[in-house]
Amino acid sequence: MKKITVKEVANIAGVSTATVSRVLNNNYPVSDDVKTRVLEAVKNLNYTPNGIARSLKSNRTNLIGVVVADISNSFFMNLGKGVEDVLEKEDYNLIFCSTNESAIKEQKILNVLIEKKVDALIISVCDSNFPMLETLMANDIKVVLIDRKLTSAHADCIVNDNFSGSFLLTDYLLKKGHTQIALLHGNLSTSTAQERLDGYKSALNKGNVPLQEKYLLDGNYSRQRAYKEVEKLIQSGNLPTAIYCGNNVMAEGVIKALKDYKLDIPQDVSVVSFGMIDNQELIEPRITCLNQNPFLMGQKAGEIILRKISSNEDLMSKEVVLCNEFIEGESVKQINLVK
Amino acid sequence: MKKITVKEVANIAGVSTATVSRVLNNNYPVSDDVKTRVLEAVKNLNYTPNGIARSLKSNRTNLIGVVVADISNSFFMNLGKGVEDVLEKEDYNLIFCSTNESAIKEQKILNVLIEKKVDALIISVCDSNFPMLETLMANDIKVVLIDRKLTSAHADCIVNDNFSGSFLLTDYLLKKGHTQIALLHGNLSTSTAQERLDGYKSALNKGNVPLQEKYLLDGNYSRQRAYKEVEKLIQSGNLPTAIYCGNNVMAEGVIKALKDYKLDIPQDVSVVSFGMIDNQELIEPRITCLNQNPFLMGQKAGEIILRKISSNEDLMSKEVVLCNEFIEGESVKQINLVK
DNA sequence: GTGAAAGCGCTAACAA
DNA sequence: TTGTTAGCGCTTTCAC
Numbered sequence: 182m183k184k185i186t187v188k189e190v191a192n193i194a195g196v197s198t199a200t201v202s203r204v205l206n207n208n209y210p211v212s213d214d215v216k217t218r219v220l221e222a223v224k225n226l227n228y229t230p231n232g233i234a235r236s237l238k239s240n241r242t243n244l245i246g247v248v249v250a251d252i253s254n255s256f257f258m259n260l261g262k263g264v265e266d267v268l269e270k271e272d273y274n275l276i277f278c279s280t281n282e283s284a285i286k287e288q289k290i291l292n293v294l295i296e297k298k299v300d301a302l303i304i305s306v307c308d309s310n311f312p313m314l315e316t317l318m319a320n321d322i323k324v325v326l327i328d329r330k331l332t333s334a335h336a337d338c339i340v341n342d343n344f345s346g347s348f349l350l351t352d353y354l355l356k357k358g359h360t361q362i363a364l365l366h367g368n369l370s371t372s373t374a375q376e377r378l379d380g381y382k383s384a385l386n387k388g389n390v391p392l393q394e395k396y397l398l399d400g401n402y403s404r405q406r407a408y409k410e411v412e413k414l415i416q417s418g419n420l421p422t423a424i425y426c427g428n429n430v431m432a433e434g435v436i437k438a439l440k441d442y443k444l445d446i447p448q449d450v451s452v453v454s455f456g457m458i459d460n461q462e463l464i465e466p467r468i469t470c471l472n473q474n475p476f477l478m479g480q481k482a483g484e485i486i487l488r489k490i491s492s493n494e495d496l497m498s499k500e501v502v503l504c505n506e507f508i509e510g511e512s513v514k515q516i517n518l519v520k
Numbered sequence: 521m522k523k524i525t526v527k528e529v530a531n532i533a534g535v536s537t538a539t540v541s542r543v544l545n546n547n548y549p550v551s552d553d554v555k556t557r558v559l560e561a562v563k564n565l566n567y568t569p570n571g572i573a574r575s576l577k578s579n580r581t582n583l584i585g586v587v588v589a590d591i592s593n594s595f596f597m598n599l600g601k602g603v604e605d606v607l608e609k610e611d612y613n614l615i616f617c618s619t620n621e622s623a624i625k626e627q628k629i630l631n632v633l634i635e636k637k638v639d640a641l642i643i644s645v646c647d648s649n650f651p652m653l654e655t656l657m658a659n660d661i662k663v664v665l666i667d668r669k670l671t672s673a674h675a676d677c678i679v680n681d682n683f684s685g686s687f688l689l690t691d692y693l694l695k696k697g698h699t700q701i702a703l704l705h706g707n708l709s710t711s712t713a714q715e716r717l718d719g720y721k722s723a724l725n726k727g728n729v730p731l732q733e734k735y736l737l738d739g740n741y742s743r744q745r746a747y748k749e750v751e752k753l754i755q756s757g758n759l760p761t762a763i764y765c766g767n768n769v770m771a772e773g774v775i776k777a778l779k780d781y782k783l784d785i786p787q788d789v790s791v792v793s794f795g796m797i798d799n800q801e802l803i804e805p806r807i808t809c810l811n812q813n814p815f816l817m818g819q820k821a822g823e824i825i826l827r828k829i830s831s832n833e834d835l836m837s838k839e840v841v842l843c844n845e846f847i848e849g850e851s852v853k854q855i856n857l858v859k
Numbered sequence: 860g861t862g863a864a865a866g867c868g869c870t871a872a873c874a875a
Numbered sequence: 876t877t878g879t880t881a882g883c884g885c886t887t888t889c890a891c
Contacts, residue, residue, distance in 0.1 A: 184660075186884055197862045202886055209887090212860060229659065232635035233581065234884035236572045237867050244615075244636075253601055255594070255798075262592055265618070274636060276583075276613050279604070296571035297583075297613060320568065436802055459594075459798035463775055525868055536878045541870055548871095551876060573868035576883050862891085867884105874879080 185228045194222040205230060236298065243273050245486065246294040248287065248304040249327075250402065252279035254430050255459050256475045257305065260327065263479020264303055264486075271487060273300070282307050282368055282402060295320050301486045303479075305329050308370045323489040325482045328475075330372045330500070337489070339481045339501045343373050343455075346471045346505045347380025350453050353469070353507075354423045355388040358516030359451060361421035362390075365410055365431050367402035374402070377427055377455055396421055400431040407434030415442050422451060422516060429456035432468065447514035457508070467510030478503060524567045533561040544569060575637065582612050584825065585633040587626065587643040588666075589741065591618035593769050594798050595814045596644065599666065602818020603642055603825075610826060612639070621646050621707055621741060634659050640825045642818075644668050647709045662828040664821045667814075669711045669839070676828070678820045678840045682712050682794075685810045685844045686719025689792050692808070692846075693762045694727040697855030698790060700760035701729075704749055704770050706741035713741070716766055716794055735760055739770040746773030754781050761790060761855060768795035771807065786853035796847070806849030817842060 183189075187198045194201065196215055203209040204219040211219075222228070236242045247264055249257040265275055276299065280287040284307055291313050294302060301323035309332045317324050326338035354362050364381045367374035378397075385392055398414075400407040407426065411434070414420050426432035432454035439446055446452050446466055454470040461468060481501050489496065522528075526537040533540065535554055542548040543558040550558075561567070575581045586603055588596035604614055615638065619626040623646055630652050633641060640662035648671045656663050665677035693701050703720045706713035717736075724731055737753075739746040746765065750773070753759050765771035771793035778785055785791050785805055793809040800807060820840050828835065 184884095187886095188884080198885080199863080199887075200861060203861085206886080210860065215860080227655065227658070229631070229634050231576075231637065231884050233572060233575045233637050234867090235886080237570075237576055237869090237884080238886050240867080242572065252604075253594075253597060255592075258592060258597060261616075265591075272632065274615050274617070274632065277600075277616050278613070292568070293611065293613065295568050298570065298572050316566065319566065433799060433802070440802065458802075460772060460803065463772070463779065463797075464799065464802050465804060523868095526870095527868080537868090538870075538879080539877060542877085545870080549876060554877080570868050573883090574870080576868080576885090577870050579883080860891105863889090865886105865888085867886090869883090870881100872879105872881085875877085 185226045186231070189226055190219065190222045190228050193226065194218045240298075241300055242298045244276060244297060244299045245273050246276050246278065246290075246297075246299040246302040246304070248278045248280060248290055248294070248302065250280055250282050250305055250307055251430070252277055254402075254428075256429055256456060256473065258475075260305075260475040260479040260482075263476040263481075264483045265479070266476070267480050267483030267487065280305075280307050284308050288313065291317065295322065300490060301325070303327050303482045303486065306331065306371070307368065309372045309375070310370075323486060325485050325489075327478060327482050328373060332372070335498045337485050337498045337500070339478050339485070339503065341373070341473055341478075342502050342504050343376035344380040344383070346455060347377040348384045349380075349507060350425060350455060350469075350471055351381045351384035352388070353509075354425065354451065354453060354513065355384060355390060357423075357451070357513050359421075359423040359513075360390045361393075361396070362423045362425055363396040363398055363414065363421040364425045364427065365398045365400040365407055365435065366427040367400065367431070369399070371402075374427060381425065395419060400427060400434070402428055402431060404430045404434040404437075407431035408438045411435050411438035412442075415444070420444075420450060423513065424450060424452050426452065426454040429454060429458045432456070432458050432470070436464070436468070446512050451513040453513060466512050467508075468512045469510040470508050471505040472508050473505050474503060524565045525570070528565055529558065529561045529567050532565065533557045579637075580639055581637045583615060583636060583638045584612050585615050585617065585629075585636075585638040585641040585643070587617045587619060587629055587633075587641065589619055589621050589644050589646055590769070591616055593741075593767075595768055595795060595812065597814075599644075599814040599818040599821075602815040602820075603822045604818070605815070606819050606822025606826065619644075619646050623647050627652065630656065634661065639829060640664070642666050642821045642825065645670065645710070646707065648711045648714070649709075662825060664824050664828075666817060666821050667712060671711070674837045676824050676837045676839070678817050678824070678842065680712070680812055680817075681841050681843050682715035683719040683722070685794060686716040687723045688719075688846060689764060689794060689808075689810055690720045690723035691727070692848075693764065693790065693792060693852065694723060694729060696762075696790070696852050698760075698762040698852075699729045700732075700735070701762045701764055702735040702737055702753065702760040703764045703766065704737045704739040704746055704774065705766040706739065706770070708738070710741075713766060720764065734758060739766060739773070741767055741770060743769045743773040743776075746770035747777045750774050750777035751781075754783070759783075759789060762852065763789055763791050765791065765793040768793060768797045771795070771797050771809070775803070775807070785851050790852040792852060805851050806847075807851045808849040809847050810844040811847050812844050813842060 398410040737749040
């Protein structure tokens with residue numbers, strides 16, 4: 182199998198390689214006669230240009246890295262779909278990568294993506310301290326942070342209003358009479374987990390409900406960990422009246438654990454979740470939650486990327502904060518207050 | 521920002537570019553002295569090799585295209601994770617693409633992937649007639665078909681035992697006394713939908729139950745379409761005693777529709793599904809289904825890809841058929857037979 | 860309007 | 876063990 186290159190096409194069409202390129206890119210005047218001859222040759226030879234060679238010249242790959250914590254979490258999946266929705270129209274291709282919340286894996290992935298010369302990177306960092314940002318920028322890779330932001334550095338980012346959302350959920354539980362509220366939080370080195378923790382604390386504080394260390398549980402944004410933490414609560418006899426799940430997958434783990442231990446939601450334990458679980462509408466009881474919009478997040482990220490790529494000037498970096506929708510289900514019991 | 525290349529590194533280290541390359545690739549003898557000098561320079565300059573240039577030379581990109589029908593279907597998502605599980609160890613990166621069951625979109629995606637010079641392609645074709653196969657092979661791209669196979673051409677593929685699985689599910693319904701069984705099938709130009717239809721027909725035939733055209737519903741593997749088809753059944757008063765859902769997402773649509781119309785599963789209608797829905801274990805009643813193993817499918821595909829890439833000889837093309845696990849839930853009612 | 864030729868950054872054959 | 880150089884396939888400047 183012989184490889185077909187511009188050279189072959191040029192030979193067949195009886196023109197130079199430069200002309201072939203001009204016809205294909207349609208960016209310089211070419212006589213109609215020559216044009217048709219070239220296009221004919223292209224067709225006959227079934228020629229496809231080599232994108233790699235092109236990239237080497239142009240310094241653009243049309244590849245965008247999308248790095249998230251957990252590719253099997255539908256939240257990140259939908260986020261990716263949002264990005265794709267915007268970028269595919271512009272003929273970009275996405276490389277999806279999953280860090281599994283490991284900074285080491287993240288580091289490795291980023292190095293590969295730098296080598297691959299992705300034009301831009303959309304990343305959900307697994308630590309709010311992110312030294313690689315400079316390296317990426319030094320390599321002329323546009324970066325947009327998504328869902329999770331950094332403590333210091335200024336970079337474009339799209340995030341949720343985690344603090345307010347968390348405050349709202351906690352406050353809702355308080356209003357329903359709960360004071361024994363466990364927070365199953367994610368990896369605290371992420372801004373999302375940290376801000377949700379802050380919102381929780383703030384609501385408790387406002388409600389004059391003391392914070393109890395035993396109710397701060399680290400679920401590491403993992404279904405399994407969440408399951409185990411609930412198991413521990415049950416076995417220790419420390420069951421709170423409500424569990425606030427820090428994200429969708431942990432909520433799934435919690436619901437499964439309660440189900441397995443024959444505890445009823447909300448009769449035995451109330452449950453709320455930051456983020457909606459898969460097939461939420463098919464599950465009884467409906468879980469009261471904050472519905473994020475990862476697809477929209479992805480779209481916004483895609484749009485920013487496009488803007489950054491096209492306008493080469495350094496735009497002011499921008500923080501987009503998306504609001505969440507509160508969905509009231511039947512997963513929280515009204516507790517009678519003992520006055 | 522100056523771009524760092526082998527040249528810079530060579531200059532700083534006081535050696536030739538060839539030597540730098542040799543040190544980096546560690547494939548030719550280099551004196552220890554030189555080696556340390558080069559590595560030092562690499563470190564100081566914070567040099568990362570340009571993978572594009574490398575690819576142009578080596579004719580390998582370490583990029584694998586994964587083309588599926590619907591990236592938001594967890595079945596394909598898990599399939600992708602399986603592929604990644606095997607290939608990431610070998611430093612391959614995946615480009616995920618979604619055809620949305622459109623042959624036109626598929627065509628476009630494939631052309632892009634050819635240009636991008638992916639080393640291999642894992643694809644769930646949206647039509648069992650797949651003329652692009654030749655073009656791909658002509659471009660020296662290794663191809664593995666996944667989940668769906670072709671009518672004619674011989675290509676490596678990993679598929680499910682759709683016929684037997686479908687027969688089993690249908691037969692199960694028959695044994696439970698059902699004779700009015702609607703099949704909500706997918707796009708019949710795919711082998712999966714076709715084989716499942718065949719299995720359904722075959723079981724009916726064996727059970728001496730006549731096939732009823734009105735119960736062959738095209739859901740096009742879409743949640744919305746499935747929902748609408750059920751709505752139509754309900755409104756027309758033609759409700760069968762059982763609905764067999766041709767895949768997981770259609771099952772979701774069906775359950776949602778029945779729920780919205782206040783029809784009880786299994787009291788009013790029985791439901792079975794080819795493929796397990798998301799959070800199946802949290803949903804009441806448990807849906808009787810065939811549990812596929814998309815992750816394993818993905819792994820197998822990854823393994824075949826690796827084998828094809830490393831051994832350059834043309835191996836016999838191979839068809840791997842995976843079996844499914846039957847999971848009995850409580851979504852099918854026993855119907856008393858009128859003798 | 861078209862061709863010749865340089866060069867993107869890297870690797871490998873050949874020389875030394 | 877190390878350096879020189881050609882060339883991967885394409886685009887684009889410069890000349891005609």
